[in-house]
Amino acid sequence: MTTPGPGQAVTPPTPFTPPAPTPPNGVPLPHPPSAPPARAGRAPLVALTALAAVLAVATGVFTVLYLGERADRDATAATRAEQERTLADVTAKQGAADTTLEGNRSRESTLTAEHDLLTQCVDAAKGYFALPPEQTPESSRLFRIMYDVCPQI
Amino acid sequence: MTDHGLSIPLPPPSSPPSPPTRSQTAVVLLGLLVVVLAGASVLAIVLFVGAKDDHALEVQRLDATSHSLTEAQDRLAETETANDAVAGRIATLEAQNAELHKCADPARDSIIAARDDDDAALGPAVGRATDNC
Numbered sequence: 394m395t396t397p398g399p400g401q402a403v404t405p406p407t408p409f410t411p412p413a414p415t416p417p418n419g420v421p422l423p424h425p426p427s428a429p430p431a432r433a434g435r436a437p438l439v440a441l442t443a444l445a446a447v448l449a450v451a452t453g454v455f456t457v458l459y460l461g462e463r464a465d466r467d468a469t470a471a472t473r474a475e476q477e478r479t480l481a482d483v484t485a486k487q488g489a490a491d492t493t494l495e496g497n498r499s500r501e502s503t504l505t506a507e508h509d510l511l512t513q514c515v516d517a518a519k520g521y522f523a524l525p526p527e528q529t530p531e532s533s534r535l536f537r538i539m540y541d542v543c544p545q546i
Numbered sequence: 547m548t549d550h551g552l553s554i555p556l557p558p559p560s561s562p563p564s565p566p567t568r569s570q571t572a573v574v575l576l577g578l579l580v581v582v583l584a585g586a587s588v589l590a591i592v593l594f595v596g597a598k599d600d601h602a603l604e605v606q607r608l609d610a611t612s613h614s615l616t617e618a619q620d621r622l623a624e625t626e627t628a629n630d631a632v633a634g635r636i637a638t639l640e641a642q643n644a645e646l647h648k649c650a651d652p653a654r655d656s657i658i659a660a661r662d663d664d665d666a667a668l669g670p671a672v673g674r675a676t677d678n679c
Contacts, residue, residue, distance in 0.1 A: 438569065441576035448583035455590035462597035466604050473608040476615050483618040490625040497632040504639035511646035518653035518679040540661070543654040546647075 507546070514543040649679040 517538035524532045652674035659668035 435569070437573050438576065441573060441580055445576060445580050445583055448580060448587050452583060452586045452590050455587065455594045459590060459594040459597050462594060462601050466597060466601035469601065469604040469608050473604065473611050476608070476611045480611065480615045480618055483615065483622055487618060487622045487625065490622060490629060494625055494629045494632065497629060497636060501632050501636050501639065504636060504643060508639050508643050508646070511643055511650045514650040514653055515646050515679065518649055518675055522676050522679050539653055539657050543650060543657045544661075546650050546654050 510542055510545055514539060514546060517542065649675065652678055 517535045521532060521535040521539060524535070652671050655671035656668060656675050659665075659671050
């Protein structure tokens with residue numbers, strides 16, 4: 394080691410760096426070997442995988458929703474079919490009830506008319522037989538009513 | 547710097563075209579999978595929307611049927627109530643008429659016998675009328 398002379402800059406000692414690897418022929422490679430561009434090549438894979446996952450989840454969700462809607466629709470249709478059967482039964486019962494009511498009203502009308510005649514006849518008869526045997530204007534009036542009404546019974 | 551100062555021609559930095567790598571194959575397969583899944587998503591959405599519309603329509607039909615059923619049941623109940631009332635009045639009238647017949651029938655027979663000058667029938671009929679009226 395020599396000491397620098399006047400006018401010479403003192404350079405600090407550089408640390409030892411290993412020489413670049415050289416091929417056997419001693420020619421250094423202009424481009425040192427580096428890692429393959431894996432990160433850039435994986436970007437489409439990641440994006441497509443994420444998109445596929447999102448679409449798979451969406452498909453699953455909408456499939457479940459579709460199945461749920463279809464099940465609800467089937468349940469509603471079953472309920473409606475049951476109600477329509479009940480409605481048919483009620484309609485048939487309504488027809489029978491209307492027929493019965495019509496018959497009963499006709500029967501009631503007949504009985505009411507008969508009841509009116511019976512009442513007139515009985516009222517007149519009770520009044521007539523309650524009177525003394527002699528003929529009076531009242532007995533003649535009551536007999537006239539009996540004569541007109543009672544044979545209609 | 548070489549030992550002998552000669553330079554060897556170097557290949558260009560870009561590599562020559564090579565056959566598809568595993569990464570490219572995966573990208574193609576994933577692309578196909580994405581297309582298939584997109585189709586499946588659209589199909590599922592279309593089916594869901596259709597089923598939702600069908601369900602809404604079925605609910606409307608059910609509401610209409612329920613309304614009709616309620617009306618029919620109310621009308622039937624009203625008819626049965628009216629029928630019961632008429633039947634009750636009929637029973638009352640039948641009982642009253644049966645009671646009235648006890649007097650009205652001999653009175654009728656008396657009138658008919660008197661009108662026909664049937665003395666044989668008149669006496670018993672008047673007797674029954676006197677007893678029952």
